[in-house]
Amino acid sequence: MTPSKINFVDMFAMQLVFLLSTSIIFGTPSVVPDSWLVGIIAFFPACLFIVVYGAMLSSQKDMGLYQLLEKAWGKIIGKAFVLVYATYFLYIASRNIRDMVELVMSTLLRMTPVPVITTLFVLIVAYATLGGIQAIARFASLVLCIVIMMLLTIGILLMFSSSLILEQMLPFLSKGIGPVVLSAFQHSIWFPYGEIVVFLVFHKEIGGAKGFRRLTLYAFLSACLILSVSDLIQIWTLGIEEKKYSSFALLDAARLINIANIITRMDAIIALIIMFGTLLKCAVFLFACTEGLMHIFKGKTGKYNFPLALLAGAFSILVTRNSAEHLTEGLTYVIYTLHIPLQLIVPLLTLLLLRIRYRKGEAT
């Protein structure tokens, strides 16, 4: 089968939106005052992912994450791992849906039952995945334009309503550099950067190891830049002290827009950003999940999409009871029990096994 390569720009857009979508809203958790610095610091260790994943892809020719797992761990354990990864992707998708629902429920629609919103949303996600990764990627450039335009709009409008007060980012490093670095290692490198592991599934479209390295480096750089700018906008408008208490800091910042009492409260923009972003991110995860299931159970293309989407939707409601539980789970438990093992340890072990079992040059 000839690899159907996608336009480089589309693929880059997909990765970038994937990295931005939910983190632009929930972004860097405000556990330290200088949260904008966290994103910048997290970029450097995050490049480790590129090295590890790139090495994985280059160790074998033309093999994605699922094939590599099976090749490294053998048929049975490998398949078990494939199943674990598929479930992991579905779980993250459902968490992202929940993120979106939380924002929509607390800002736009308050009475509408959550299942209605979720169901309608996951149906669109499932529909988006039916066209395969090519369709998602083509859709991504559009979303990227929307996201960046909206963010710029917010920045410019805030500037014109003289809400950007640069002084508010001071005092700089009031708690020292320690907590900032710690926060980078505890949160930011696993989410959003580590989630790039899902793109290993699409090795063909991404253009093998070489393409992956190049693409992801660019995407990481851009994401780091945009997230830091977004963080800075939040700090400049809300101030270091107040940002800490905000559930959706960017939304709170957008609420301060007021140009001559005509253009006021652009918080709908934020809802648009997160809706489009989540749509794309969930589509990527869902598609990766269906690929995994097809790898194990075989079956016709498009057979799993709708059931899995509904499952993700249902799971997004069932996964946690309230938003505090959702956040705690996301920021502590998921990182230690899922992100670190599945984003770092298993790939590292796989890489090691591949190197030991199949030396260079004697690839089968």
Place this chain on the structure above:
Amino acid sequence: MSVVRFAGIILLCFALLAACTGCWDQTELNQSSLVTGMALEPGNHSKYKVTFEVVNALETDPTKGGKGGTPTAIYSKEGNSIAEATQRINESLERMILISHIRVIIIDERLAREGIDQFMDVLQRNRYVREDVLVLVGKGSPASDFLRTVYARGQYAGYKIQMQVETYRKVYGGIPRSHLYDVAQVLLTEGRVLMLGAISISGNVEKSESIDSIKTIYPAAVVKMAGAAVFRGDKLIGYLSNEHTRMVMLASDYVYNTLFALPGSVNGSKSPGAVAVQFYHMHSHMHVRMDGKTPKIRLNVEGDGKITSLDQNIKLTTIKGYDKIEEMTREYVNKELQKTISYVQQNFGVDVFGFGQHYYRYHFRKFKPIAREWDSLFSKAEVEIDSNFTLRRPDLKTQKLEKDGIGP
């Protein structure tokens, strides 16, 4: 196109109609009313009494005009929390209230003295209350009285007060910027105490409630700007006059446009407003450092303006004339600023200027150990004011019109 396909598409359209309209969150316009003002007072039976100014939309229609009714109606409700009273407002009102267009929140003096922190949360948490809504303190009268004054322009009290405050602040600067987010920002940062705008009523409120009161040329009661309410922590401790407030705002770089009436001499006798100068772009910078236990503050005030009135004979065709007026302005502003600062230091002993905040932001490590005692340090602070005003043009006349006189 087959029949089945066609039917399928029609069905899908209907499904979309049902699913995408968001019927749960609908609010019919003729079943809801806009709230434009809110007044908070201590209640007689419960903890709070919340008063809403609800717009009667038919009467405020500018094209058709009303039927002669009042543009707004006032509803009060008591409750043990603001949220409870708001939710129970429908015990006396038939429509759902929409609070997203609220213009002012007026806090009663008595409530402010007990502390505003106990009820601010409901306003900050609510997604519908705008962040730039004005939070004011009603001085001298119960807060609900401010909403009971009717105006000749057929507008609601809340809108009038908001516009008045914003315009006054823009052209003169005698009232602090007291938006809802300013409250949160000041209460969260270090080294600055809260100042909210204060308003008072002059005239008879009882008469002013009726629509007939606006049919006279002189309104029965008028809401007036009364400077600033100064807080220690979240509790009201006193008021600053409009003049003092302007100087405080000038020092903390919130005044851009104002006018100074400078004392001089007219025909040999002293006159308090012989020269008036108007400034359009004012800026101030502060530098704070600690000298042992006394803060040394240097304040730079800059301004760019023109001469508005001149009752004294100064030639504005000469550079000397400008220099003289600039010197007079400098002297006057320095003196007034110094007066305001020592007034605040002696009477309140809290830092309303934000000197401490500046020190906190730019010298965090030095500020940290003295954060708790900043207010007492501030009252001993030495302030050195260095102002620099530039007068650019004399408007249309080069000097006061005066008969030159001919011959000896």
